[in-house]
Amino acid sequence: MALDRIDLADIHAPDRLATRLHAQLGPVTSAVPIVEIALGLDISDVRIDNFDGFEGMLLTDRVRSDGVILANCRHGDQRARFTIAHELGHFLLERHEVSSETGFRCTTRDMRETREGRRELRQEAEANRFAIELLAPSSMFDRHLSCDPHLRDVQHLRRALDLSGEACIRRMVERRDEPLAAIWSHEGRIRYSIRGDGFPHLAPKKNDPLPKISQAFDVVSKGVRGITTFRETHAAAWTHRPEIELFEQTRVGRDRHAVTLLWADLSPEADDEDDGALPELGEPGFR
Ligand SMILES: [Zn+2]
Known part of the structure; x- marks a missing residue:
């Protein structure tokens, strides 16, 4: 070359x-x-x-x-x-x-x-x-992103860019406009985490167990492999900001390795919206 x-x-x-x-x-x-x-x-x-x-x-x-x-x-x-x-x-x-x-x-x-x-x-x-x-230049990366954040995009990105899932998630958190964080865990314990611009500080630290009231704890405990839907979760489980709206999605892989994506809604109008404010969250972005 x-x-x-x-x-x-x-x-x-x-x-x-x-x-x-x-x-x-x-x-x-x-x-x-x-x-x-x-x-x-x-x-x-x-x-x-x-x-x-x-x-x-x-x-x-x-x-x-x-x-x-x-x-x-x-x-x-x-x-x-x-x-x-x-x-x-x-x-x-x-x-x-x-x-x-x-x-x-x-x-x-x-x-x-x-x-x-x-x-x-x-x-x-x-x-x-x-x-x-x-x-993973933006010109090659961004075209694989769905309208809303979704861990399924990572599978497409891995294949297209021949890059590890971890690198794809880090890049996704960085490239997307929504305030996102990602937490990698093994056997229910946090290995490390990252957070993108605007995402509040994460309360759990390295080696802490996954918060018991989180969806992540639930699916990891059950050992259900696969990707959950994005669901509203307790903001207090993950952050020091119990008042914000927080959504979480987890992918459980082999040997109880898991990654959890958090999406914070920090918009001032969030408080004024009813529970149907983000109805598309539970639905896949595309097939
Ligand atoms: Zn080096």
């Missing part, structure tokens, strides 16, 4: 870098070919294997004359694709300082980093920003 690395030099904003790279690629009709892209940009090898102790690694020097990317596929090939894009981000964002003599070594937690405080955190957050903008 013929790509021009010079054209990408001196771009330090990860989203602009991804946009410029897409301009070189032209229209992409299937999943973004991340390995071919890396190999077209002075990465000499991409090794995908069951590695121990790290999620991704970029072997390179400070001036990035070339690089080798290692990506862990222990959590699936789709996660590995994101990892490759993340490491390519470290490679192309030339202000990123190598974390060891051999380059960059990134953990699972780094792949979720969104904070921009300390330099090391900011570098990880920027590599993630680049990765998602490259693998």
Whole structure:
């Protein structure tokens, strides 16, 4: 794949870098070919294997004359694709300082980093920003979104973009206008959560059990696999804002892994509307 690395030099904003790279690629009709892209940009090898102790690694020097990317596929090939894009981000964002003599070594937690405080955190957050903008640009992503938020969209997005469900949900929370949050749990305990713009602080913390009065608790306890409808829930179960209207939907997968999507209605007129205000919520957005 013929790509021009010079054209990408001196771009330090990860989203602009991804946009410029897409301009070189032209229209992409299937999943973004991340390995071919890396190999077209002075990465000499991409090794995908069951590695121990790290999620991704970029072997390179400070001036990035070339690089080798290692990506862990222990959590699936789709996660590995994101990892490759993340490491390519470290490679192309030339202000990123190598974390060891051999380059960059990134953990699972780094792949979720969104904070921009300390330099090391900011570098990880920027590599993630680049990765998602490259693998799921809005032009390819938004067309798979239904009128209303729905976890079913994630299945379409996974297939279309060859991206993990987790990455698709994170992107969905970010791209949609509605105030959304997502909570990943395992065996009824919260593993981690994210919330989009405008969504209130979440009351439950990591390792807390799912709130007993939530729909999520109910379906996870029953072990019913599949996707529930969006139902109104107790705002006090999830937030410190008992007065808001809150809706929740849960997908229960294998081994009691689950993800719950929360949708807050913060509109001032919400209080004035009767219970039929959002009648379409229980219905599938499309088939
Ligand atoms: Zn990293």
